[in-house]
Structures are given as C-alpha cells and as structure tokens.
Amino acid sequence: MPNQTRGEPAGINLTCGMSGSHEFIFTLVPIVYAFNFVIGIVGNSMVVAVIYCYMKLKTVANIFVLxxxxSDLTFVITLxxxxxxxxxxxHWPFGGFLCKTAAGLVMFNLYTSxxxxxxxxxxxxxxxxxxxxxRQFRTVVYAHITCVMIWLFAFLLSVPIALTRDVHYIENSKTIVCGTLHPNDKDVKRLNNLLLCISLMKSLLGFLIPFVIIITCYCLIGRALLRVKHIQKSSCSRDDEVLRMLAAAVLAFFLCWAPHQVFHFMQMLTQxxxxxxxxxxxxxxxxxxxxxxxxxxNSCVNPIVYSFVGRNFRKNLLRLLRCSPGGVARPHPSISSKMSAFSFRASEALSLTVKNSVSCDVK
Incomplete structure (x- = not known):
C-alpha cells in the first residue's frame, strides 16, 4: 500500500487522471474555507462563552447547544x-498522521453535529x-449522559474513516494527496466493501435517519402549536417566533447537507x-x-439559528463583550425556557380539549 517515505512514496497512476482539478477550485475553495474558519471560530466561541458565563448549564437545551x-469548534480548527x-x-504537505486526524475529525463533526x-x-x-x-427524563443528568454517548458513538463511527485515509503519491500530477487507501490486487474486494459500508453509514446515520427524526419532531411540534393557537383563538407572536425558529433550523440543516449527500450518493453508485x-x-x-x-x-449557521436569533442572547453577548459579571444576571430564557414557557401554555391549552371547554382569555 503506497505511503510517503522520505519524500519518495510509491506512486499511483489514476485511470482517469486528476478528475476535478481546476484552477478556479484551487482559488475559490480556500477562500470559502477561510471564511468558514473565521465565522465558525468567532460564532461558536461566543456561544460557548455566553452559555458558560451567563446562561449556565441548568437546562437540557443549553447543554445540547453548548x-x-x-463540536463545531473541533472541526473548524482543521479548515x-x-x-x-x-x-x-x-497537495498535502502535513504528513500521514494529520491526514488521518483531519479526515477523522471531519466525519466526527458530521456525526456529532x-x-x-x-x-x-x-x-x-x-x-x-x-x-x-x-419532566422526569429531561434532566441535566440525563442530558450529560446523552452527550457522552453521542461523543463516544460519533468517535467510533469516525475511526474507520481515519483508518482508511493516508497520503499517496500521484504520478499523473507529481503530487502527494490525502485520500482513501488505494487497493492492491489482493485486497480490492475487501477494501471496496469496507469503503461502501462507510459510505452507507455516512448517508444513513449521518443524514437520512436523523433528518427523518428531526422532520417528524418538528412536524409534531408545529401541529401542537397550531392546535394551541386554534384553541386560544388569539394571535400570539411567541407561537410564530417558535415556528420560525424551528423552520430555520430544519431549512439550514437540509440546505447545508443535502447537496453533499446527493453527490455522495452518486459517488457510491460510481463505486x-x-x-x-x-x-x-x-x-x-x-x-x-x-x-x-x-x-x-453548517458549522457557521448553527450559532445563528440556535442562539443569535434570541434577543436575550444578544444582550448577554454585549454584556460579555463589556466584561460584565455574570453572577448577578437573571436566568436567561434562551431557546430552552422560551420554548418551555410556551410548552406549559400548550399543555394547559391542550388539556382544555379533554374537558371540551375552550378558554379565550389572554393574559
């Protein structure tokens, strides 16, 4: 198996040459990566700082957002x-270890996110x-346990990616790349099957199954909110704000990952x-x-969708920039309490349907 050894690695001749090698890619993609790096570092660092200093880890949603x-921070450092x-x-100048590490962190971020x-x-x-x-399941302890399980499961799923990546010398272009292992005559079938399994896991566990779960949850949430709004017979800006937040989260998730997953599926077909x-x-x-x-x-959008849309988050962000102490702050509603406060209104309104008595009183 070809690897770099003292600057003279064994060579690989690509059957189709260096596909996708275009000058505009070599210029545009690094610019986009640099933009993602700056926005991702700044945005996610602010989220971590604001939650830790002002919002604290007292709600399940805050723990997940943190x-x-x-997770996004661990990824953007590889950009x-x-x-x-x-x-x-x-051309990969960083060696085999960083090739494996960077590729593993990309997939690690995909799964954890x-x-x-x-x-x-x-x-x-x-x-x-x-x-x-x-209420008995949505506790801080259970949230921490869930986070640990997610980190461990994502790590296990990303290990095969790291193991199947290495540096290779491409004789066609006289360059060293960081790519998947190149099979030899003895292990072609075994390696191809392994790469196919990894691709299927990426499509199913990294996109399709979570997306179905997310869509199902938000559809049920939307139905419950619309039902409450219908029962209360009143316009409620909080209802609309929650629905917009949920719609933005689903839309951002889909728009960011769907194009890559489509071409990834095409790549599997070619394989x-x-x-x-x-x-x-x-x-x-x-x-x-x-x-x-x-x-x-998506690593840049997440802070905007889940945190920066809240007015109180922006207030606490300004307090952070002014170095204001966080100990005297009032409990921050953020995503969790903003939606949980409405959930009690929802449960109260939904209970009225059981009694067949609809109240139109609005505080």
Whole structure:
C-alpha cells in the first residue's frame, strides 16, 4: 500500500487522471474555507462563552447547544489544513498522521453535529408536546449522559474513516494527496466493501435517519402549536417566533447537507457500477468541493439559528463583550425556557380539549 517515505512514496497512476482539478477550485475553495474558519471560530466561541458565563448549564437545551458549538469548534480548527490542501492544487504537505486526524475529525463533526441536532429536536418535542410526562427524563443528568454517548458513538463511527485515509503519491500530477487507501490486487474486494459500508453509514446515520427524526419532531411540534393557537383563538407572536425558529433550523440543516449527500450518493453508485466512467467521475469530483463547502458552512449557521436569533442572547453577548459579571444576571430564557414557557401554555391549552371547554382569555 503506497505511503510517503522520505519524500519518495510509491506512486499511483489514476485511470482517469486528476478528475476535478481546476484552477478556479484551487482559488475559490480556500477562500470559502477561510471564511468558514473565521465565522465558525468567532460564532461558536461566543456561544460557548455566553452559555458558560451567563446562561449556565441548568437546562437540557443549553447543554445540547453548548456541545454542538464545541463540536463545531473541533472541526473548524482543521479548515486551515484543508484550505492549504486545496490552494496547493490538492497537495498535502502535513504528513500521514494529520491526514488521518483531519479526515477523522471531519466525519466526527458530521456525526456529532447531526446527533446533537437530533437530540435537541427530540428534547424540544418532549418539552412542548409532553411537558409534564417528560419532566422526569429531561434532566441535566440525563442530558450529560446523552452527550457522552453521542461523543463516544460519533468517535467510533469516525475511526474507520481515519483508518482508511493516508497520503499517496500521484504520478499523473507529481503530487502527494490525502485520500482513501488505494487497493492492491489482493485486497480490492475487501477494501471496496469496507469503503461502501462507510459510505452507507455516512448517508444513513449521518443524514437520512436523523433528518427523518428531526422532520417528524418538528412536524409534531408545529401541529401542537397550531392546535394551541386554534384553541386560544388569539394571535400570539411567541407561537410564530417558535415556528420560525424551528423552520430555520430544519431549512439550514437540509440546505447545508443535502447537496453533499446527493453527490455522495452518486459517488457510491460510481463505486458500484460506474467505476470506469471518467465523465461522471469528473462531474462528481468537480462538484464535490463546493458541496463540501456548503456542508461545512453548517458549522457557521448553527450559532445563528440556535442562539443569535434570541434577543436575550444578544444582550448577554454585549454584556460579555463589556466584561460584565455574570453572577448577578437573571436566568436567561434562551431557546430552552422560551420554548418551555410556551410548552406549559400548550399543555394547559391542550388539556382544555379533554374537558371540551375552550378558554379565550389572554393574559
């Protein structure tokens, strides 16, 4: 198996050449990565600082949002390496260990981000639709246990990615790349099956199944909120604000990851039945860097969608920038209490349907 040894690694000749190698990619992609790096570092660092200093870890939602921000931070620190890789024409100067580490962290972030978004969606569903019955399960202790399980499970899922990545010398372009292992005559079938399993896990566990769960939770939440609004017979701006927040979260998740998952699925098909079709491989390899840029942008969007939309978060952010003490602050409603407060209104209103008596009183 070809690896770099003293600057003279064994070479690989690509059947279709260096597909997707275009000058505009080598210029545009590093710029986008740099933008994602700056926004991701600043945005997620502010989320961590504000939650830790002012909001504290007293609610389940705050714990999940904090862990989501920490997950994004662990990923964005690898963006300078990927930006350098693209700017140098897909030349990897950092060695085999960082190649494996950076590739593993990319997948680690994919799984942790989506799992935390899913956990947050389930928590919001329980808090709004079943606020009383779910109270015994929605505790800080259970939230911490869930976070530990997510970190461990995501780590296990990302290990195969790290093990199947290494540096290779491409004789066609005289460059060293960080890519998947190149099979030899003895292990072609075994390695291809392993890579196919990894791709299927990425599509199913990294997108499809969590997306179905998130959509289901938010549809049930939306139905409950609309039902309450209908029962109360009154316009409520809080209802609309919650619905907009949920819609923005789902939309951001889908728009950021769907393009990459579509081309990733096409890549799996080429691996199975169209391996020698250089035209299709060229299209996929050209589009893939841009879909990855969009997917990576999700790490920048998360702080905006889940935190910066709240007025109180912006107030606490200003307090943080002014170095105001956090000990005397009032409890911060943020995402959790803003939605939980409405959940008690929802449960109260929904209970009226059982009694068949609808109250139109508004405080």
């Amino acid at each position: 862990n989501l921000a920490m 300078p390496m990927w930006a350098t890789f693209a700017a140098m024409g897909y 989506i799992f935390f978004l899913t956990a947050l969606s389930i928590d919001r569903y329980l808090a709004i639709v079943h606020p009383v019955r779910s 199975l039945i169209l391996a020698n079709n250089c035209t299709i491989l060229e299209i996929i390899d050209t589009a893939m860097p841009f879909t990855i840029c969009i997917a990576y942008f």
